[in-house]
Amino acid sequence: xxxxxxxxxxxxxxxLGLPFIGEPPRLxxxxxxxxxxxxxxxxxxxxxxxxxxxxxxxxxxxxxxxQTGAHYxxxxxxxxxxxxxxxxxxxxxxxxxxxxxxxxxIMPAFHRQALHHYLGTMEDIALRYxxxxxxxxxxxxxxxxxxFTFEIASTLLTGSAPGADTERLSQQFVTLTGGFIxxxxxxxxxPYGKALRARAALLRYIDGAIEHRRAHPTxxxxxxxVQTRDEEGHALTNQELQAQTLLLLFAGxxxxxxxxxxxALALWQNPAAWAKARAExxxxxxxxxxTMEHLKDMPYLEQVLKEVERLYPPxxxxxxxxxxxxxxxxxxxxxxxxxxxxxxxAHRDPAVYSNPEQFDPERFSPQRSESSxxxxxxxxxxxxxxxxxxxxxxxxxxxxxxxLLRHYTWEIVPGQNLNMIYFPTLFxxxxxxxxxxxxxxxx
Ligand code: HEM
Numbered sequence: 001x002x003x004x005x006x007x008x009x010x011x012x013x014x015x016l017g018l019p020f021i022g023e024p025p026r027l028x029x030x031x032x033x034x035x036x037x038x039x040x041x042x043x044x045x046x047x048x049x050x051x052x053x054x055x056x057x058x059x060x061x062x063x064x065x066x067q068t069g070a071h072y073x074x075x076x077x078x079x080x081x082x083x084x085x086x087x088x089x090x091x092x093x094x095x096x097x098x099x100x101x102x103x104x105x106i107m108p109a110f111h112r113q114a115l116h117h118y119l120g121t122m123e124d125i126a127l128r129y130x131x132x133x134x135x136x137x138x139x140x141x142x143x144x145x146x147x148f149t150f151e152i153a154s155t156l157l158t159g160s161a162p163g164a165d166t167e168r169l170s171q172q173f174v175t176l177t178g179g180f181i182x183x184x185x186x187x188x189x190x191p192y193g194k195a196l197r198a199r200a201a202l203l204r205y206i207d208g209a210i211e212h213r214r215a216h217p218t219x220x221x222x223x224x225x226v227q228t229r230d231e232e233g234h235a236l237t238n239q240e241l242q243a244q245t246l247l248l249l250f251a252g253x254x255x256x257x258x259x260x261x262x263x264a265l266a267l268w269q270n271p272a273a274w275a276k277a278r279a280e281x282x283x284x285x286x287x288x289x290x291t292m293e294h295l296k297d298m299p300y301l302e303q304v305l306k307e308v309e310r311l312y313p314p315x316x317x318x319x320x321x322x323x324x325x326x327x328x329x330x331x332x333x334x335x336x337x338x339x340x341x342x343x344x345x346a347h348r349d350p351a352v353y354s355n356p357e358q359f360d361p362e363r364f365s366p367q368r369s370e371s372s373x374x375x376x377x378x379x380x381x382x383x384x385x386x387x388x389x390x391x392x393x394x395x396x397x398x399x400x401x402x403x404l405l406r407h408y409t410w411e412i413v414p415g416q417n418l419n420m421i422y423f424p425t426l427f428x429x430x431x432x433x434x435x436x437x438x439x440x441x442x443x
Pocket of ligand 1: 091092103153157247248249251252253255256257259313314315317318319378379380381382384385386387388389390392393
């Protein structure tokens with residue numbers, strides 16, 4: 001009897017560069033990625049700092065990484081060690097049954113009913129910030145947006161309103177994320193050493209919130225985590241509570257701040273879209289507080305937010321470790337490699353989006369519905385591990401945007417650097433300096 005062995009498929013196209021060293025890291029350079037996509041299709045190989053990397057691009061590859069082939073990948077093995085040490089043992093680095101169990105525990109804090117509860121607090125915080133911005137008159141909006149979204153995340157997810165500490169804590173997150181791609185030298189003056197100190201300061205703040213939640217449990221995410229017990233009645237350890245909370249605060253504020261900043265920039269650069277978004281708000285004739293019904297009735301604002309997600313996705317890419325050798329698109333991807341899916345490549349795919357470089361919210365209208373190709377819009381990831389905070393983020397962005405559009409106006413200060421930096425989340429280099437004012441009632 002003759003046995004037929006299937007010939008091994010080749011490795012994906014691309015270059016591994018010099019032995020040991022690899023190629024210069026260009027994995028967040030959109031122009032380079034688009035060139036590779038047009039040249040090689042949905043997968044190419046490269047090597048960065050000794051790691052072999054398969055880069056998955058476009059809707060079909062996104063679907064594979066996020067859904068159909070998700071079992072070949074590990075989140076824990078994908079993220080760099082610096083990231084794991086700084087964020088700790090949290091959802092982001094958990095896999096399989098452990099991840100499923102922890103996600104199920106946290107999920108109720110993001111259900112529809114919980115979001116209903118959050119609306120009033122989100123609007124109170126938004127009104128306070130808008131008032132402050134109108135009084136300040138000019139500021140760097142990214143910095144302000146980070147404080148705004150941090151205050152919302154901390155108040156609603158941990159039950160701890162940071163108040164006067166908001167700016168300091170939000171700054172600690174900037175220092176923490178600065179450590180993600182630094183060399184892990186732990187001296188106090190190195191970026192990594194500073195990131196570790198910022199982590200310690202944030203954990204002290206979180207410890208205070210945990211103690212308070214133990215004494216006064218409610219239905220926020222931290223309370224749910226504090227009260228949870230496994231089958232044998234064991235609670236989560238303090239270390240795990242700290243890590244999950246730190247992750248929620250990190251993932252839950254830098255990203256939304258980035259997207260709000262990009263929205264302000266995009267509207268200012270596209271006056272027709274800005275006018276149309278304002279007209280939609282005016283037609284709603286909202287008197288007094290925002291309701292969920294109002295927010296459901298803003299289709300154009302939703303299209304604007306999708307277009308901002310498409311052109312300015314806050315998260316540049318997702319990392320995974322390959323835990324089992326597999327084939328994709330006729331190529332072998334070996335176990336032990338790292339996989340990466342850059343989010344913005346599918347978003348600029350001319351086979352999906354007409355004039356992909358153009359800001360055009362109507363592309364998401366029911367008539368055109370350009371994102372109907374599955375996994376062509378993945379600013380929040382996709383599949384079973386899609387962003388847990390998607391609806392939370394949409395809610396806070398819509399609340400702020402509705403007030404901005406109805407009552408305020410802004411101008412971008414000339415002469416600043418608007419080039420986009422891709423890491424840790426997308427932002428214009430100078431943080432978007434603006435002049436900001438309340439709009440006279442009849443304009
Ligand atoms: C504009 C805002 C946001 C954007 C663009 C965003 C983006 C993303 C993306 C792309 C992923 C998947 C990454 C991957 O596949 O590797 C993700 C996952 C995640 N996000 Fe968000 N996110 C946002 C807001 C939030 C908020 C508000 C929270 C929580 C309060 C949050 C918590 C998380 C968590 C915990 C995960 C991991 C989920 C899991 O592994 O099960 N995010 N997010």
